[in-house]
Amino acid sequence: MARKETSKAGAKTPDIRTVAALAKVSIATVSRTINNSPAVSERLAKRVWQAIEQLNYFPNTHARSLVSGRSRILGILVENITNPFFPELIQSFEEIAVAHGYEILVSSTNGDPAVLATCVRRMLERKVEGVAVLSFGAEEPVLDQLTHRDIPMVLAEFRLDDPKVSTILLDYSTGIHAAVQHLADLGHTRIAFLAGPHKLHSAITRENDFRAAIQDSGLTIQKKWIIECDHTLKGGMVGFSQLQELGTRPTAILCSNDMTAIGVLRAAYMAGLRVPDDVSVVGLDDIDFAEFTLPPLTTIRLSRTDLARSAFDALRQQAEDPNNPKIQREYLVSTSLVVRGSTGAPPASL
Amino acid sequence: MARKETSKAGAKTPDIRTVAALAKVSIATVSRTINNSPAVSERLAKRVWQAIEQLNYFPNTHARSLVSGRSRILGILVENITNPFFPELIQSFEEIAVAHGYEILVSSTNGDPAVLATCVRRMLERKVEGVAVLSFGAEEPVLDQLTHRDIPMVLAEFRLDDPKVSTILLDYSTGIHAAVQHLADLGHTRIAFLAGPHKLHSAITRENDFRAAIQDSGLTIQKKWIIECDHTLKGGMVGFSQLQELGTRPTAILCSNDMTAIGVLRAAYMAGLRVPDDVSVVGLDDIDFAEFTLPPLTTIRLSRTDLARSAFDALRQQAEDPNNPKIQREYLVSTSLVVRGSTGAPPASL
């Protein structure tokens, strides 16, 4: 064999031709072999694999994508990678995707439609085979780019009337009802809600589900007890202090996400209030941190793995079997209450 | 039933030829135009841009990469995307990269060399132009793949004798010395260190710097007060309880990262100890969360943006100007102490 490893400068990346030459077959046979085509005799296949090993060869995905029209890249758009919910989600999505031979492109939109537009554009350039839009924003307009190009999509929280678009519905309702019921059972009647930013679909859905849950529990909704925050730690602190300024204060606070709840925990502590003795707090998401707050956070669990799995399945079906008439177009991810230490009976004096 | 042609005016993704035809120029002119070649007359350029706009055309990056040999993709390998330090780092890196027209491929290795090997392979297949190895592990062997292919790399914490490899040194020493001094000034003499897993370079460097700092402060090192943890919340809790079982307990605990410190905060609370009255705690990293713990965490700040910037610069130089003899091969990122609420004087009774 030819020794070309003498110097790094001399070592060229082997290509399919190099392999073919070494194995003494045509490049077509090499291609068939690496694609596991059954039409290759064992004898040749063995020679090819040997050559591949020897050369440490692997195919150039760009060339592959170009000719096959399939990039094996999936995009995932999240709202804010800095919120621990999303890294956990991305991790699951990546694991599944990689296991199926896909690469992923991740982007945070930070809720900014302009950023979203850039991300979509970049993904289009890379010829993604599908995009999971898990940014929860009102970004339908920008998404046109994708639908116009017939790129499969899966959206969290809303439907788009397009055959290439699937939807993942999040059943917050069950978890939120359970949380409100849990609070009611504990004796709470004054329950506040620190909502997420209204530009997020998820925030609005959660808030609506809260209202419904309150009514279903026979309690009454107080407008002043529903405050729009921004799903951040700081936002939770601010929201809490606004609640403290009220004449009649709530004895329990349900938060639109865990970050908000953790902010509340801190603000309560600083205000000299004990959780849950003075005020109960419930989060939503159940990020890994929730178990480690002081006290551990009672929260509504939303499974990142379920969400990631649904997103991947939806995209994969569309990418690999687009003409199947019975493709699943709608997915449901459920939520459930996880009771930990941040909820308890309301102060006796009330 | 439905034909393959879509509704949008028989819309196939436009390619460079479509644009050329519409603008009535050659494809070379289109190529030159989109690449901002000065050799195109304004008149034609205008026609081309118009056609591009009209068709909503953008180039296929796979074709581009194939012919130009440049993918404009950078890889970034982190240890664990679930540790908030990394998303913050990734976000910075992505921002910078995208601003310079690069796409990024992210992977978590979870400290597993086998996973690392897979990631490297995937990146190689996508023809990355450089890889930032910010996983802090002892992964030199696997990295051979990259050096053998002459892929630029930038490594955190260690050097590789290869012209394509740059190094980012993290000056933990300054921050750790400041922290120890801060503790000593407060009156602490018994300072423990909850180390990170020894499989990480960063963990070892941090531990060594701690030992040096203790000696430089004239204090003595107690073997029992240095415990190997794993940089997780749970690890911090475990480490703390081990410390509690000791005959003579430390009055201050310096942790190898913030996650460990936050675990300690929680364990201390559960053990009925107050921070900082009964025990002082210091973290390292200064993740966003650190400001929101109870009490707010005193910690050693390691700037994610500085780290990301250095990593990107190193890679970019290698990718775009590899033959420049005065390429910067070594970068330094500094640390500094951020004093918040988790440190105070040791208990008077001692």
Place this chain on the structure above:
DNA sequence: GTGAAAGCGCTAACAA
């Protein structure tokens, strides 16, 4: 079962 050859969409010589 195997190989020869025609491109995939683009860039970069080289011509004109």
Place this chain on the structure above:
DNA sequence: TTGTTAGCGCTTTCAC
């Protein structure tokens, strides 16, 4: 300045 053309590394007919 502009156009023509030869590939980049691969998959995929279509012959054999």
